[in-house]
Amino acid sequence: MDSKIHHVELGQHFRDAIVNLLSTKLRTFLAILGILVGAASVVAMVSGGELMTRQVLLQFKSLGTNLLAISVNQSNSDESSNSQKSITLPQALAIKNLSPNIESVAPYVADYNNLTYAGNNLNGSIIGATPVLKSMMKLSLSKGRFISFMDHYSPYCVIGDNVYKQMLKANNKNPMGQQINVQGNYYTVAGVIKPWPSSGFIFVDLNGAVIIPIDAALVTSKYAAINNIILRLNGNPDLDQLQAHIKHYFQTLSSSYQLYFESPKQMIEKMKNQQEILTLFLGFIGAISLIVGGIGVMNIMLVSVTERKREIGIRMALGAKRRDIRLMFLVESTLLSLFGGTLGVILGVLISYIIALVKGWDFSLFILPPAIGFSISVFIGIFFGYYPAYKASKLDPIDCLRYE
Amino acid sequence: MSTNAVIELRNLTKTYTVGGHAFHALKGVDIHIEQRELVAIMGSSGSGKSTMLNILGLLDRPSSGQYHLSGTDVSHFNDDELADFRNHKIGFVFQSFFLLPRFTALQNITLSLSYRGMDHSDAEEKAHAMLEKMGIARLANSKPNAMSGGQQQRVAIARALVGGPDLILADEPTGALDSKTSDAVMDVLTHLNKNENKTVVIVTHDPEVGSACDRIIHLADGEVSDGL
Numbered sequence: 176m177d178s179k180i181h182h183v184e185l186g187q188h189f190r191d192a193i194v195n196l197l198s199t200k201l202r203t204f205l206a207i208l209g210i211l212v213g214a215a216s217v218v219a220m221v222s223g224g225e226l227m228t229r230q231v232l233l234q235f236k237s238l239g240t241n242l243l244a245i246s247v248n249q250s251n252s253d254e255s256s257n258s259q260k261s262i263t264l265p266q267a268l269a270i271k272n273l274s275p276n277i278e279s280v281a282p283y284v285a286d287y288n289n290l291t292y293a294g295n296n297l298n299g300s301i302i303g304a305t306p307v308l309k310s311m312m313k314l315s316l317s318k319g320r321f322i323s324f325m326d327h328y329s330p331y332c333v334i335g336d337n338v339y340k341q342m343l344k345a346n347n348k349n350p351m352g353q354q355i356n357v358q359g360n361y362y363t364v365a366g367v368i369k370p371w372p373s374s375g376f377i378f379v380d381l382n383g384a385v386i387i388p389i390d391a392a393l394v395t396s397k398y399a400a401i402n403n404i405i406l407r408l409n410g411n412p413d414l415d416q417l418q419a420h421i422k423h424y425f426q427t428l429s430s431s432y433q434l435y436f437e438s439p440k441q442m443i444e445k446m447k448n449q450q451e452i453l454t455l456f457l458g459f460i461g462a463i464s465l466i467v468g469g470i471g472v473m474n475i476m477l478v479s480v481t482e483r484k485r486e487i488g489i490r491m492a493l494g495a496k497r498r499d500i501r502l503m504f505l506v507e508s509t510l511l512s513l514f515g516g517t518l519g520v521i522l523g524v525l526i527s528y529i530i531a532l533v534k535g536w537d538f539s540l541f542i543l544p545p546a547i548g549f550s551i552s553v554f555i556g557i558f559f560g561y562y563p564a565y566k567a568s569k570l571d572p573i574d575c576l577r578y579e
Numbered sequence: 580m581s582t583n584a585v586i587e588l589r590n591l592t593k594t595y596t597v598g599g600h601a602f603h604a605l606k607g608v609d610i611h612i613e614q615r616e617l618v619a620i621m622g623s624s625g626s627g628k629s630t631m632l633n634i635l636g637l638l639d640r641p642s643s644g645q646y647h648l649s650g651t652d653v654s655h656f657n658d659d660e661l662a663d664f665r666n667h668k669i670g671f672v673f674q675s676f677f678l679l680p681r682f683t684a685l686q687n688i689t690l691s692l693s694y695r696g697m698d699h700s701d702a703e704e705k706a707h708a709m710l711e712k713m714g715i716a717r718l719a720n721s722k723p724n725a726m727s728g729g730q731q732q733r734v735a736i737a738r739a740l741v742g743g744p745d746l747i748l749a750d751e752p753t754g755a756l757d758s759k760t761s762d763a764v765m766d767v768l769t770h771l772n773k774n775e776n777k778t779v780v781i782v783t784h785d786p787e788v789g790s791a792c793d794r795i796i797h798l799a800d801g802e803v804s805d806g807l
Binding site for chain 1: 673679681690691696698
C-alpha cells in the first residue's frame with residue numbers, strides 16, 4: 176500500500192449528489208424554495224433599483240443636471256391685487272444678474288385655457304415662453320421655427336407633437352400656418368416641436384403644449400402670471416446659497432412671494448436616498464429569506480443524514496474517510512442551494528424585467544446582481560450544509576451499519 | 580511466525596464502558612489466519628463475535644493487544660489510515676447485502692474504487708469486468724430492489740472483490756437468504772477461496788456455513804474456546 180491517503184475525486188461526489196437529489200425530488204424542491212425566494216428577491220431588488228436609477232438619470236440626461244426650477248406662488252389670496260403684484264418679465268430676467276453661475280433664464284407662464292381648432296377641442300395647455308425655453312429644454316423642431324424675441328405680442332404659436340397629431344386628425348390638413356383659437360385669440364402655427372421625452376423635472380407636458388410668446392400670454396388672461404422660472408447654471412455653485420440669494424431677491428420685490436426650488440441634482444439625491452432605503456429594506460427581506468432558506472437546507476440535510484445512516488456506514492466500510500463523507504453531504508447541500516440560487520436568479524431577473532415592463536423603463540441585464548445572488552446562495556449552501564455534513568462525518572461506522 | 584499470515588491477533592482485548600461498568604467483550608484473543616484459508620468464526624450472541632468482526636474489519640480498534648493485517652500492525656491506526664486499509668485490504672460481504680438502494684449495481688461496485696481516488700471510467704471498466712466474472716453483467720444498470728436476494732448478494736460480493744482485497748470478511752452472508760440461495764452464495768465464497776486464492780473469514784452462527792469451511796474458530800464469552 177502506498178503511503179498517500181486517497182480521496183474521492185470531486186466529480187464522483189457530484190454524481191452521487193445528483194442521484195440522491197433526484198431520488199427525492201419533492202423534498203429537494205421544498206428545500207430549495209427558501210433559497211429560491213431569497214435569491215430572487217435579492218436579484219430583483221438590486222436590478223430593479225439599478226434600472227430605476229438609470230431611468231431617472233436618463234430623464235435628466237437629455238436636459239442636463241445643471242438646471243434649477245423656481246416656482247413662484249403668492250401667499251396673498253386677494254385677487255384684485257394679484258396681477259399688479261405678479262412678477263414682471265424684466266424682473267424675472269434680472270435674476271441672471273444675481274450670480275455669475277446663472278447662464279440663462281427661462282421664465283414661462285402655464286395657463287390652462289380652452290383650445291379649439293377647426294371646431295374641435297384640443298387637449299393641451301398654453302405656455303407663454305421666451306425663446307430661451309428652446310435651448311433650456313433642448314427642444315428641436317420638426318417643422319417651422321420657434322417663437323422669437325421679435326414676436327412679442329404677435330399671434331404665433333409653436334405646438335408640441337401631441338397637439339400636432341390632434342390637429343392633423345381633426346381635418347387632415349397640415350397644421351403649419353393653421354390657426355388655433357385660444358379664447359377668441361387666434362394663434363398661427365409657426366413651428367412644430369419634435370416628440371419630447373417627458374421629464375420628472377418639469378411638470379408641464381411640452382408635447383401637449385401650445386407655446387406662445389410670453390408677452391402675449393401675460394395679456395391673454397388676467398390670471399396669467401410668471402409662476403415658473405427655469406435657470407441653467409454653469410460651474411458648480413452651492414445650490415443652497417444660490418437659492419437663498421434668489422429668495423432674498425424676490426423678498427425685496429414683495430414679501431408675499433413664496434418660492435419653491437427644484438433641481439435635478441437635489442431630485443437625484445432624493446431619489447437615491449429613497450432607493451437606498453428601499454434597497455436596504457428589500458435587502459433585509461432577501462437576507463432573511465436566504466437565512467430561512469439556509470435553515471431549510473440545513474434541516475433537510477440533517478434529516479437526510481439521519482435517514483442515510485446505513486448508507487454512511489456502508490460507505491465507511493467500503494473505505495470512505497470522514498472527509499469523504501463530509502464532502503459528500505457538503506456537495507449535496509451546495510448543489511441544492513446552487514440549484515435554488517440559479518432558479519432564484521432567473522426568477523429575479525424575470526421580476527426586474529416585468530417591473531421595467533410595467534413601469535415603462537428601459538430594461539437592461541446587469542451582471543452584478545445575478546452574480547451576487549448566485550454567490551450568496553452557494554455560500555448559504557456551504558455555510559448551512561457544513562454542520563449536517565460534519566455531523567455525518569463524525570458518525571460511528573458500527574452504529575451506522577446497525578441502524579435500521 | 581509465518582509471514583504468510585493475513586490475520587494475526589495477539590492477546591487482543593476489547594473493553595466497553597457501559598453506564599460506568601466495564602464490559603469485557605474480548606478477553607485476550609490470539610488468532611492466526613493464513614493466506615488462502617477459509618475460516619468460520621462462530622459463537623452464540625454475546626460471545627464477542629460482533630466485536631471480533633468490527634475489529635477484524637477495521638471498523639473498531641482493540642483496547643489492547645495487537646492486530647497485524649497482512650503484516651502491518653493496524654492496532655494504532657488513525658481513522659483515515661483505517662479507512663484506507665479497509666478500502667484496499669478488506670472486502671465486506673454483509674448479511675443483508677447493504678447495497679445502496681438508489682444506485683445501480685455498477686454504481687454500487689464502483690463506489691469502493693472511487694474511495695481510493697480511481698478515475699471514474701477506469702472504475703466503471705473494472706466494475707464491468709467484475710460483474711462479467713460473477714455472471715451478472717446484465718444487472719449492471721439494475722437497482723437492488725429490482726434484483727432477487729441471490730443476485731443482490733452476488734453484486735455485494737462483486738463489490739467486495741473489485742478492489743482486490745487480501746481478506747474477504749463476510750458477516751452472516753447467508754442470514755437473509757433461503758437455503759437454496761444460501762448454498763449458492765456459499766459456493767461463490769468457497770469458489771473464491773479455492774480458485775481465486777482469497778482468504779475468506781465468515782462470521783456466522785450457522786453450523787452449516789461453518790461446516791463448509793476449512794477451519795472453525797469458536798468464540799465463547801470473549802475468548803477462543805477449543806471447540807465443542
